[in-house]
Amino acid sequence: MLPHPVKKKRPREPKPTPPADPGHPVRFPEVVLCLVEKRMGATRKAFLTTLARSKGFCVEDAKSERVTHVVSEGNSGDEVVKWLKRNGNCYMDAVGSGPALLDLSWFTESMSAGRPVEIKRKHCLEVTAHAEKLEGDSQVAAYACQRRTPLTHNNAALTEALETMAEEAHFCGSEVRSLGFTRAASVLKALSWAVRRVQELSGLPCIGEHSKRIIQEMLEDGMSAEVEGVRQSDRYQTMKLFTKIFGVGVKTASRWYQEGLRTLADLQVHRTKLNKEQQAGLLHYKDLNTPVERPEAEAIAQVVQEVAEQLLPGASVTLIGGFRRGKRSGHDVDLLITHPAEGQEAGLLSKIIGWLESQDFLLYHSSRRNTFQYFEEEEEQEISSSASGMDRFERCLSIFRLGNCPGAVQGGAGAQKPGASGSWKAIRVDFVVAPCSQFPFALLGWTGSKNFERDLRRFSKQEKKMTLNSHSLYHMEQKTFLSAASEEEIFQHLGLEYIPPEERNA
Ligand code: UTP
Numbered sequence: 001m002l003p004h005p006v007k008k009k010r011p012r013e014p015k016p017t018p019p020a021d022p023g024h025p026v027r028f029p030e031v032v033l034c035l036v037e038k039r040m041g042a043t044r045k046a047f048l049t050t051l052a053r054s055k056g057f058c059v060e061d062a063k064s065e066r067v068t069h070v071v072s073e074g075n076s077g078d079e080v081v082k083w084l085k086r087n088g089n090c091y092m093d094a095v096g097s098g099p100a101l102l103d104l105s106w107f108t109e110s111m112s113a114g115r116p117v118e119i120k121r122k123h124c125l126e127v128t129a130h131a132e133k134l135e136g137d138s139q140v141a142a143y144a145c146q147r148r149t150p151l152t153h154n155n156a157a158l159t160e161a162l163e164t165m166a167e168e169a170h171f172c173g174s175e176v177r178s179l180g181f182t183r184a185a186s187v188l189k190a191l192s193w194a195v196r197r198v199q200e201l202s203g204l205p206c207i208g209e210h211s212k213r214i215i216q217e218m219l220e221d222g223m224s225a226e227v228e229g230v231r232q233s234d235r236y237q238t239m240k241l242f243t244k245i246f247g248v249g250v251k252t253a254s255r256w257y258q259e260g261l262r263t264l265a266d267l268q269v270h271r272t273k274l275n276k277e278q279q280a281g282l283l284h285y286k287d288l289n290t291p292v293e294r295p296e297a298e299a300i301a302q303v304v305q306e307v308a309e310q311l312l313p314g315a316s317v318t319l320i321g322g323f324r325r326g327k328r329s330g331h332d333v334d335l336l337i338t339h340p341a342e343g344q345e346a347g348l349l350s351k352i353i354g355w356l357e358s359q360d361f362l363l364y365h366s367s368r369r370n371t372f373q374y375f376e377e378e379e380e381q382e383i384s385s386s387a388s389g390m391d392r393f394e395r396c397l398s399i400f401r402l403g404n405c406p407g408a409v410q411g412g413a414g415a416q417k418p419g420a421s422g423s424w425k426a427i428r429v430d431f432v433v434a435p436c437s438q439f440p441f442a443l444l445g446w447t448g449s450k451n452f453e454r455d456l457r458r459f460s461k462q463e464k465k466m467t468l469n470s471h472s473l474y475h476m477e478q479k480t481f482l483s484a485a486s487e488e489e490i491f492q493h494l495g496l497e498y499i500p501p502e503e504r505n506a
């Protein structure tokens with residue numbers, strides 16, 4: 001295929017050239033640049049835009065019909081065409097009639113020369129697929145961190161079926177199979193349309209044969225016999241019941257199932273040994289399996305913010321996890337604590353916990369101190385960025401007692417939960433403390449979703465030779481840590497388009 005030719009003259013009405021930059025008049029009105037943000041990142045794009053305008057170039061956004069030169073960094077021609085379409089450029093319809101698709105090398109040479117240099121073959125990005133193919137081709141990227149996944153989507157029945165299969169595989173200890181279903185579901189969540197026919201799946205990444213069969217059953221019969229079989233099975237139902245106890249994982253639940261236990265009452269009858277966490281989990285089973293609503297999460301965050309601020313002025317508390325992604329309810333409340341002066345945050349969490357305890361706010365808590373240190377060695381980096389997403393921050397897992405008096409949050413005296421109406425509710429709260437230099441990494445790592453995080457780490461490693469975890473980003477070849485003052489900067493280091501929290505529901 002030939003390189004994309006330049007559109008020399010446009011048959012459209014000439015439009016007044018907008019002021020490119022107040023201090024710098026447009027010197028090349030026949031050239032209108034568009035910079036592709038994908039992989040370049042917003043900050044670098046802004047910098048290059050200012051540079052170009054200072055040299056008298058006109059820069060407009062992808063929607064503009066005046067664009068003559070599209071400049072991208074690190075994308076293929078096909079990717080640029082897709083990006084342009086997604087960003088509202090309708091002038092790429094027939095290959096050959098749109099703007100020139102150029103590599104950054106043309107831009108840098110032009111900036112050095114102080115004028116648009118002649119376009120040579122080496123500057124041009126090749127478009128290999130036909131425009132219809134590019135459009136029809138789902139536009140779904142392979143890694144969840146390259147896709148925008150909103151909270152509500154168009155394929156809920158299909159994703160619920162696939163997620164049941166993923167959960168069942170997880171209960172069997174088949175993590176690879178589980179991940180296959182999770183990834184397939186995640187791709188469907190990112191689609192802008194509702195899948196109606198199995199043919200629409202062709203070209204989509206991460207949809208394996210088994211997932212495809214489930215989807216086909218769902219589309220043809222409105223249900224999947226296999227999924228229904230799982231949902232009705234004794235083992236699945238029992239595993240679900242037991243793993244919903246705070247502190248009980250697949251291994252423990254599986255052992256109890258093997259021992260013939262089937263109900264929560266069975267645990268008592270058989271005097272099953274439970275650790276402290278599990279005892280608390282069983283005691284508050286009903287509350288802990290009632291979704292936490294956003295106002296409840298916000299009320300708890302506010303209590304903690306107020307006490308943190310009192311104990312250490314300047315300390316901040318951020319609501320993270322699903323609530324930061326816009327969820328209206330969740331299974332717990334995740335709070336990230338920091339202080340703008342590095343090191344000041346140390347010791348704060350135990351004081352917060354002490355105060356909450358003294359006010360009868362905590363029904364259970366278990367703390368762990370910070371065990372993080374920067375490792376120089378690559379292998380150790382690997383360990384600290386294990387696929388489980390475990391980190392080494394100072395942390396506290398707790399069960400919070402939230403009073404429900406209107407407008408007032410309180411702990412309250414007495415251990416017994418009074419009456420059927422219940423004047424308080426047990427809520428799982430996770431506290432994490434990060435020093436401010438690690439805050440953006442912790443924020444990114446704890447916002448989720450789990451699948452988004454898993455793919456961020458996988459993408460970093462496989463595509464960028466970097467290890468990402470909730471503490472840091474490490475370049476394995478350069479053997480250096482890349483610092484970041486915001487989540488945006490981390491995406492930029494990774495050459496990824498920034499995805500806001502509300503679109504990380506992968
Ligand atoms: P959660 O399990 O709380 O999930 O972990 P969630 O997305 O908030 O969903 P619900 O509504 O509570 O069920 C929040 C995020 O924190 C990270 C994970 O990436 C997860 O997405 N996390 C959690 C860790 O990094 N380490 C952990 O040990 C636990």
Ligand code: MN
Nearest residue numbers: 321322332334
């Ligand atoms: Mn959560």
